[in-house]
Amino acid sequence: EDKVVQSPLSLVVHEGDTVTLNCSYEVTNFRSLLWYKQEKKAPTFLFMLTSSGIEKKSGRLSSILDKKELFSILNITATQTGDSAVYLCAVEAYFGNEKLTFGTGTRLTIIP
Amino acid sequence: ETGVTQTPRHLVMGMTNKKSLKCEQHLGHNAMYWYKQSAKKPLELMFVYNFKEQTENNSVPSRFSPECPNSSHLFLHLHTLQPEDSALYLCASSQYFDRGMDGYTFGSGTRLTVV
Numbered sequence: 001e002d003k004v005v006q007s008p009l010s011l012v013v014h015e016g017d018t019v020t021l022n023c024s025y026e027v028t029n030f031r032s033l034l035w036y037k038q039e040k041k042a043p044t045f046l047f048m049l050t051s052s053g054i055e056k057k058s059g060r061l062s063s064i065l066d067k068k069e070l071f072s073i074l075n076i077t078a079t080q081t082g083d084s085a086v087y088l089c090a091v092e093a094y095f096g097n098e099k100l101t102f103g104t105g106t107r108l109t110i111i112p
Numbered sequence: 113e114t115g116v117t118q119t120p121r122h123l124v125m126g127m128t129n130k131k132s133l134k135c136e137q138h139l140g141h142n143a144m145y146w147y148k149q150s151a152k153k154p155l156e157l158m159f160v161y162n163f164k165e166q167t168e169n170n171s172v173p174s175r176f177s178p179e180c181p182n183s184s185h186l187f188l189h190l191h192t193l194q195p196e197d198s199a200l201y202l203c204a205s206s207q208y209f210d211r212g213m214d215g216y217t218f219g220s221g222t223r224l225t226v227v
Contacts, residue, residue, distance in 0.1 A: 004154070034215050041200065041220040042114055043155075048215045088155070099168070100145075100216065102155040 002027040006089050006103035014111050017079050021106045023089035024071040033065055033072050036088040038105070043088055046074070076108075084110045115139040118203050118219035125193065126227055133188040133222045135203030143208040144186040145216070146178060149200040161186060162208045193226045200224075 003026045013019055025033065032050045036043035047056045049065035049072060056063050060079075065072045076083055086105040093099050116137045125131050137144065146158040160168035161180040175197075177189040186203055203219040 032215075036215075036218075041202075041223075042116075043202070043218045044114070045215045045217065090155075099157060099160075100155075101157075104152065104154045 002091065002093055002099070002101040004089055004091055004101050004103035006087075006106050008106060009104065010107040010109070012109045012111060013079060015079060015081060017110075018075065018077045019079060019108060021074040021076075021087050021089075021108070022071065023073070023103060025089075025091045025101075026070065027091045027093045027101065029093045030067070031092040031094040034090045034092065034100070035063055035072070035074050036090065037085045038088055039085045046087075079108075079110045081110045081112055084108060114217050114219065116203055116205055116217050116219035118201075118222050120222060121220065122223045122225075124225045124227060125190070127193060127195075129193075130189070130191040132190065133201055133203075133224075135186040135188075135219055137184055137186075137203075137205040137217070137219075139205060139207075139217060141205035141207050141217070142183045143206045144180060144183070145204040145206075146186065146188050147202040147204060147218075149202055149221070151199075155202065159188075190224075193224075195226050198225045 007022045034048045035046040047063045052067040060077045063074045088105045090100045090102045119134045143162045147155045149155050157170045158172045159178040179187040200221045202221045204216045206216045
């Protein structure tokens with residue numbers, strides 16, 4: 001059974017700090033790993049990673065995938081209060097149909 | 113707005129009621145999904161439709177019945193639900209096969225409370 005484990009479950013930091021969120025996975029027929037940010041309801045797409053060692057970057061956020069060790073990290077530098085959210089990691093497998101398996105998420109709280 | 117619209121935003125229903133959730137996407141995607149998000153649990157895939165055909169039913173009880181009349185619309189029909197079915201129900205869409213790099217797009221969800 002496909003499995004995604006995120007750590008830590010929750011994190012509280014001060015504005016301006018840098019944070020690293022972790023995601024490890026076990027999946028058959030890996031296709032991609034995705035990161036989402038969920039503030040209130042709709043998870044919003046951050047990154048999709050398919051290749052090892054290639055960093056994806058968007059502003060203060062960056063992510064990298066290690067397909068050998070089966071994990072990914074999401075980094076956020078110079079955190080702001082607007083970064084407070086639940087960050088979801090999901091892996092996509094391909095069995096002729098696409099399936100996304102999600103982790104429970106990391107709840108990030110930024111204190112002003 | 114993400115391009116995936118869900119209605120209603122909130123729904124309270126009794127265990128004997130019948131109601132439907134609606135999802136509409138304006139992104140030209142050809143795959144649509146229903147997910148359930150319960151407190152402190154990961155998002156759970158319920159149903160997958162590719163090109164209007166149901167291709168996945170993730171062991172969902174028959175009191176949940178999906179309908180996909182075309183590639184832009186998805187419904188979830190609900191009847192005789194249980195209190196443990198209270199959750200956030202999220203719809204998502206994607207481009208099957210040639211997805212590009214934009215992943216799956218989620219709607220804002222319907223917060224369902226069964227009383």
